[in-house]
Amino acid sequence: MTTIAENIGQLRRQIRQFEQQYDRPADSVNLLAVSKRQSTQKIREANQAGLQDFGENYLQEALEKIQQLQDLRLNWHFIGPIQANKTKPIAENFQWVHSVGRAKIAQRLSDQRSSDEPALNVCVQVKLSDEATKSGVAVAEAEALCDMIEQLPQLQLRGLMAIPAALPDLASQRHSFSLLANEFARLKARYSHLDTLSMGMSNDYEAAVAEGSTLVRIGTAIFGARS
Numbered sequence: 594m595t596t597i598a599e600n601i602g603q604l605r606r607q608i609r610q611f612e613q614q615y616d617r618p619a620d621s622v623n624l625l626a627v628s629k630r631q632s633t634q635k636i637r638e639a640n641q642a643g644l645q646d647f648g649e650n651y652l653q654e655a656l657e658k659i660q661q662l663q664d665l666r667l668n669w670h671f672i673g674p675i676q677a678n679k680t681k682p683i684a685e686n687f688q689w690v691h692s693v694g695r696a697k698i699a700q701r702l703s704d705q706r707s708s709d710e711p712a713l714n715v716c717v718q719v720k721l722s723d724e725a726t727k728s729g730v731a732v733a734e735a736e737a738l739c740d741m742i743e744q745l746p747q748l749q750l751r752g753l754m755a756i757p758a759a760l761p762d763l764a765s766q767r768h769s770f771s772l773l774a775n776e777f778a779r780l781k782a783r784y785s786h787l788d789t790l791s792m793g794m795s796n797d798y799e800a801a802v803a804e805g806s807t808l809v810r811i812g813t814a815i816f817g818a819r820s
């Protein structure tokens with residue numbers, strides 16, 4: 594059985610190798626540990642192995658873990674679907690939200706983020722044509738949502754996120770990630786401060802790195818199967 598520290602070491606070596614192979618600058622791809630349905634003990638182990646950024650999908654579960662792990666000073670990323678009536682605890686307890694797909698959600702997150710706190714980092718979630726989930730804005734509407742978020746005082750727009758449908762081969766995975774990467778490049782020409790292209794999971798991060806991901810969201814390959 595491999596330990597979490599070994600998995601993280603292996604993943605870091607693999608990411609470094611893909612950076613070289615696909616002509617990406619060294620250390621341009623960051624690692625977000627997706628800890629949904631994993632224990633706080635496992636999160637502590639991953640933190641001891643050097644990870645600070647953790648992604649959660651389910652609000653109630655996440656709030657309990659954030660409370661229990663306060664001593665570690667972790668960066669918490671909300672990456673799941675967002676219901677409008679749940680935005681307040683998200684605005685109050687997370688540093689990042691990757692799954693902003695509607696203007697109403699963006700507005701509420703900004704209104705509910707305290708002005709004593711730094712702005713909440715957000716990514717606009719884009720629904721690609723073969724998207725696995727229903728969340729997210731169509732590619733054609735991403736720019737309008739970004740324009741709106743740019744005006745909100747307590748949100749800091751960082752980039753785009755997507756969850757493409759699981760595809761079996763590298764070429765088709767790369768194709769769907771390239772759609773998001775193209776939109777990101779277009780937006781960056783307008784908003785040069787954008788720095789985050791959140792794409793790639795355990796089964797497709799090679800394709801994501803090849804297409805320009807700056808943040809891969811990895812659960813299973815770090816922690817093993819979820820309970």
Ligand SMILES: *Cc1c(COP(=O)(O)O)cnc(C)c1O
Nearest residue numbers: 627672794795796810811812813
């Ligand atoms: C669960 C999840 C992940 C991680 O998936 P793995 O296949 O376990 O790496 C990444 N991103 C999102 C949005 C998820 O819901």
